[in-house]
Amino acid sequence: MRPRWIVPAVIVGILVIIAIVIGSSYNGLVDRRGKVDQSFADLDAQLQRRNDLIPNLVNAVRGALGQEQAVFGEIARARQNYAGARTDQQKIDAANQVDGAVGRLLVIVEQYPQLQSNQNIRDLQTQLEGTENRIAQARRDYNGVATSYNVSIQHFPRSMVAGVFGFHKRPLFAANTEARTPPTVDLGNNPTTTAAVTTTTLR
Numbered sequence: 001m002r003p004r005w006i007v008p009a010v011i012v013g014i015l016v017i018i019a020i021v022i023g024s025s026y027n028g029l030v031d032r033r034g035k036v037d038q039s040f041a042d043l044d045a046q047l048q049r050r051n052d053l054i055p056n057l058v059n060a061v062r063g064a065l066g067q068e069q070a071v072f073g074e075i076a077r078a079r080q081n082y083a084g085a086r087t088d089q090q091k092i093d094a095a096n097q098v099d100g101a102v103g104r105l106l107v108i109v110e111q112y113p114q115l116q117s118n119q120n121i122r123d124l125q126t127q128l129e130g131t132e133n134r135i136a137q138a139r140r141d142y143n144g145v146a147t148s149y150n151v152s153i154q155h156f157p158r159s160m161v162a163g164v165f166g167f168h169k170r171p172l173f174a175a176n177t178e179a180r181t182p183p184t185v186d187l188g189n190n191p192t193t194t195a196a197v198t199t200t201t202l203r
Helices: 008-063 069-084 089-110 119-152 158-165 191-202
Strands: none
Touching: 008 069, 008 158, 008 191, 069 089, 069 119, 089 119
């Protein structure tokens, strides 16, 4: 007869293997989720920096122009929506609203030579352009790690661990139709370029 301890030992061995698989999957998901959180935090910092730059540009344009009030209200609402956003998806939606509003503001700047000649406005445009470039890179980085995480929670056995421990799919930063092209900051006075930007941004 086989020793009585063989069956319990086999059972214990199986349980240990299962525990190792679960633990490894859980820890891997925690690491991936942490990278997603960190990447979104980096993106959020750049989006917030843009939000902080916008009032200065708005005030400079308003002071030099004193009209086109509709876009100023749109920008204010978009910034308020971003400031009040709590979830990742809410921040993504609000950031897309800001994209569209900023694009229209830049079109206004490009349409008025007196704004183009204002050094303060030109400096703010340069800062905004740099921020837009960093936002574009941060979006790509976030979407990369978020996609990797979303795929990982669908693979077996991680899909089971994800379901048990509440690892949920993270939203990707997909720009809406209006915001697919980052606002173009043209510091020149080329009428052809301005017309092209206007058509693209308002489409």
